[in-house]
Amino acid sequence: MARLVAAKRFLARLVLLSEQIMPLLLPIFSVVALYMAASWFGVFRYTPDWLRVALLIGFAVAFVAALLPLRRLYWPDTAAADRLLEQRNGLQHQPVAVQEDEPATDTPFARALWREHQTRMAEKIAALDTGFPRPDIASHDRLALRAVPVLLVVMAFAYSLSPSGGSISDALQPRPAPQASDPAVRIDAWVTPPSYTGRAPIYLTATGTEQAAIRVPELSNLTVRVSGGKTAEKVVFRRENGEAQDIAPQEAAKQPATPAATQLAEGAAAANPVPSATTHLMKLEENGRLEVNGRTWSFDVISDKAPEIAFNGMPKPTVNGALEIGFTVKDDYGVQEARAEIVPVEADPTATPLYPLPDFRLDIPRRNSRDAKGLTSKNLTEHPLSGKRVRITLVAKDAAGQTGRSPPHEMTLPARPFNEPLAAAVAEERQVFSLDTRKMPEAIALNEALTLRPEETIPNLTNYLLLQSALTRMKIAKGEEALKDTADYLWDIAIGMEDGDLSQAERNLRNAQQNLADALQRNAPDAEIKKLMDELRKAMQEYMKELAQRMQNAPMQPNQNAQNIIRQQDLERMMDQIENLARSGNRDAAQQMLSELQRMMNNLQAGRPQQGQQGQDNSQMRQQMDKLGQILRDQQKLMEETFKLDQQLKDRMQRGDPNMGMNDPLLDDMPMDNDGMQQDQQQGQQDQGQDPGQQGQNQQGQSPSDQMTAEQLREALKQLRSRQDELGKQLGELQKGLGDMGIKPGPGFGQAQREMEGAGRELGQGRGEPAIQGQGRALEALRQGARDMMNQMMQAMQGQQGQGPQGQVGQGNQNGRDPLGRPRRAEGPDFGDQVKVPDEIDVQRAREILDAIREKLGNNPPQEIERRYLERLLDIQ
8 A cells, every 4th residue: 555655646746747847848938939930931041140140149048048947846745745636536534644644642442443544545545546737827828928939830830841931050050142143144954864764854943943852863964054144154063062063064075176266266255245055064963953143953863773683483494405594674764684694613714715605685575674574595505505504693784884683593504405426426526625725635536536436336428527527627727716617517517417407497597586686676677677587487487398307207196286286377477477566666576576486496396306314214104104014914814813713612612522611711702592502502513413424515625723622722812812912012113113203103003002912811811702802993993093193204294395206396384384385275376475466556556656756856846855855766876
């Protein structure tokens, strides 16, 4: 109770102290409000210095005088706190003070009576509430003058946002010197943002009355044109740190004139003292303000952030060995260009490579280059680094020259798959000295090793002669050009051995695609686009012709699907769309569709038989399938033998074999007739009633097991258990082999193994019929497991290949797309791949806009800035 009373008293004292302070703070706040109102109204800015100092001293004296009454503050005593609690809560008989008082008489009865009184008073103290302070300010300010400073400070704050408003620091600063303004001077000023920002020019007001700083992009061009007046006007740009920079006229930036021209200019100036119009130019790179003829404009420069680029999924090879890179780019004004920087992981610093690093330019959608996703595929198999461990870093560059880099990714650069060992050896020779020209002797040694026994290793005489000529070139090549010619010659030999004329056609097609892509990137004229499209069509026809000739002798594969076969008319239609989009002015869509065409051709396998790791995987799959087929055949044969022995054992039983008692377990499995006798036994008795002639006829054509006794047949059944257990063991090994290949065995194999184990136990007991039932269920489970295994194998083969053999497209790929990178459809090809091809209305509208811009530009606009703007719209360099 004592702690409760102390807490209530402390709160009461705080309330009493607040009631003392609040009336005393009213004069202090009033003085501060009046000072802020005078500052924001601009009183200190426009008054003379002596008056400004006098006002500042007056406000200081008033503030100190308002602080003097605070000396009368005191900490309330306990009695005052008790009175506040009793008054605020309407208590009588001083219940708070009673808790600490003592009775006047010290008798047992008096003490007991006092404790009872304290207890009753304590019940009232538990719910005490001090309430909020009641300063009664109205009694100290009966005229309500306190509202005047509040109204003034609110009005002054609103006025401070205007150009004529002041600031709180004006009282501490000298009065700014008035700038002379010549009304005869005309000032035309504007800011032209960089063209890559896509923002319109900003014209500055003639009087410089902008209320806030003008936000402009970094590297914007500030143009100030001054005309009129009697003297040359000074244009100053003052940075945030106070440093001033004079913006020289544009004429002053030119080369110094000759002495004769200087004398002529001085004579002209004497004749006409009024200076001509001058133009001042400056690039805005930081915040500051422009001062011209007493007028001021403030600028807030928006910094240009560096671009961001990252991988969108990991780089991966296509079917023909091209490198495919998905990426995402982001920039505040759009990425200008992007590329993949490919460097070897393990490089000898002293090596002298013959070729520079691979050039992998990323195709960026120009329509949405600020936040875009892209996918670029390029064939780098001809570069010597193919097949080597490389580090790939994506680099993006914006129009301002800033670059952004992605985290590096290490991988093996895709190499061209050579199926001919001789061609692969020739390519290795080229790679050896192309990566380091000092290793030419090693490459020569490799060539000589290939031709040691040509009658066994090089059956084709032409190939042998080509290798001999290449060896001669390698020995006599000295300069860089000769070495490059030799490397190119070796590469031509290698691909000629591998594909014949098809490789040359593929190279011509790739070059035609790259030339067209470069033309679209630089906005080449329509005549050049048409010429390059004709070259692309010709190269495509030659490639498809060579591909068709190769596929004539290629057998069709069972997994080929006609819906995934690319046709000549599909390619023609796609190239027509590319040309139409380019001629209509929609170069972005044309470039994106061309990129899709390149991806399709990179994913189109040109009828080459596959080998290597993929061939090994297929061989392992075939071995597992053969093992499963053998297990199925053995299980079927074992079930037939079990059935035959079981039927013969039942036959011995129905004949009444003396070696078979009534307690034999086989008797429990035999069906009973209405008289409780086994039906087979009845049949045996009927057979015994036949004459010997008929029995002799039945014994003709019987197998040797038909002469076995019941005990021998039972032993034969038990001997089948070892074969059944062996089949179960083979099935377990098959499941383990599938797991090593990455194929998860289906539940059918597990069920089959359990049924095999049960059938083996039944055979061990000589029970044929239950064993046959288990063997039948095991066969059905094996067939179900085989179907599951085939489905997983097909998916694994399609995921690795992405394409069937002999140039036909397979069934599998990722993300619901076929191996050509197109979305799957029920019928017909889809070459769009998210390329939004505009309809006729959009194309016609774009053509009309371009015609209108050309017509307006042809009318020779009088303003230079307008003409530049129209030329920038048409991308005229």
